[in-house]
Amino acid sequence: MSEWSGRSSPQKPDSQGESPLNVAMTGPFTDERATSSLSGWRDIMNQWYSETDFVLLNRDGFAADLSMSHLGNISMYRVRATELVSRRTPAQVAKENVGVTKMIWQKAGRCIVTQGNRRATVDTGDLVFLDFTVPYTVECVTPFTQFVLHLPTESISKHPTFAGRSAALRAVRLAAAAAPRPWLAFINELCNPYPTQAQTGIHASAMDAVSNLAAMAQFGSQQREPLRSAIFQQALHYIRSHCHEEGINSEAIAQAVNVSRRTLFRAFSEAGRGIEDCLLTARLYRGASLLENPSAELTVDSVARLSGFKSPSHFHAKFIERYNTTPGEYRAASR
Template sequence: MERGARVVRSTADVCETDASAYWTDAVCSAFVPVRVRPTAPAPLHGRVEHVNLDGLGFTLVRSGAQRVDRTRTLIARGGGDDVLANIQLTGEGRVGQDGRRALLTPGAMTLVDSTRPYTLEFAGPFSQLVVQVPRDRMARRSLARATAVALDPDGPARLVADFLVGLERRQRADPRAAASLVPHAAGLLDCAAGWAQEATPGRASASALTRERVHDVLRRHARDPRLDVDTAAAACGISRRTLFRVLAEHGESFGALLRTLRVDHARRLLRAAPERTVASVAYACGFGGESQLHRAFRAVTGLTPGAYRAGAVLAADGTDRQ
């Protein structure tokens, strides 16, 4: 699918007898393989609108009473390693994962990890915006204590939900403006994951707090070419061994986190300053040179910096063909 191209699938386009099967296929195509079954006598009907914004999926779902299961068997068949932010727009939904269940009312949001089993249940008509973020785009890689936690619409997470809903709407009217805002989405969802963990009983621990300090140092100093493990550990007041251990407990590594943050900075510069040379961008983002940026950029995005910049320009013109 072309980046920036909106794909719409609706059961209104098929006959009644094929509606439920078509709906299941539409949901699986938009997200990951799941089992969908109606919880009311009538066949399933619904509409999915999906758009890919710079590698992040934004999907509007409107449908009726149903249950969605992501099982271990389906996970074994494949699918992405993604974080899903489910934002309830209308109706109510229940989300279950990691032994927790969240009730979603309009304006509430919860996070789901696509690599572990989960369930979604809707007792009646509903609509959601689901934002799908590859895990390597988020600094916080472990969501074990953040999934299926309802982030209240009256709390700070409402700011994140409103930003994501507004970004999806802006893409319809002004794709170029929407593209310039996309880099902020993963960071905001990382904040939401932190709030969800804080809302989970028993979350606080010395290890978790240390990890937060490490992430903070990396975010603030990623563009400094002198930043290494020893420097970061000293800034956190811990040993390098402790730093490695704390990150490993959450499936993270210092090198991968630093590389992703620097590439994220490079992505923003490549888009915002097309007149800058790739070498200049590399040095501005903490890389030792253009070749280091090329290797890191390809590892994170699958593209070279030049190809990414060309694609960003085309997307801004509404003519992206990547």
């Protein structure tokens, strides 16, 4: 068995810069592994990621770490390492021939991806999509950080943005400048904590985000879903994550997703939703979750405050209106 060391993570090179959305990915990763040996890294990746071969590019030293989490049938990884080549061979594909699409978001550094007769150079901020059923090589020529998603290819192919066309995502690159920032911001937010009960909605939005980015990579920018849909999804996720904070309003939401208030209102109007109604729904959902938690010995007044309501009476009235029961009765029935 390999030794997993506590060695510091490899540093990204200053010359490569950082992703346009340089948000620290320190969210709900459930497992983390680190090593300073190539054999240790091979063991970690084969156990937690996928069966892969590796070759060192820098003989002066090696360091790598892997963090992982899951959202339904989406597996999420943060991978950091010094210069390295990873190869998925025909034998490994035959042994583990699963319908999975791999999305790599290059958060720092540069890599060269080869799959079949396609070759793509992926710089900081770019995305590249790979087909797990076809051998590939990823040559990371600098120290790097990557955010990687593994998703069912069938789910992506069935997404409306593909309009019945098959997903042929083999070393298909999407440049950072061509990817709508709201979709990228949403994917980045996947690493932030969120209520377990909200996973269904977040999972659907994640599939929307990745499927639209994949379609743009495969078919070109003309396949882009209207940008306001991406803005709405990102804004909705921001509301769910920050609804309890003081001062959250349309201006704060617009600033968080990098659009004007006018564009934000248009995005919500197109989706048939209102910003205030979404805020109220998120706050009531948060309140209900706190009431359901047996370890949270909170008064109803405290739940109201922690859910973003300015007064307990407002929380009480809106809770009855939405759930047809009082907060106290709801808590009693939930325990």
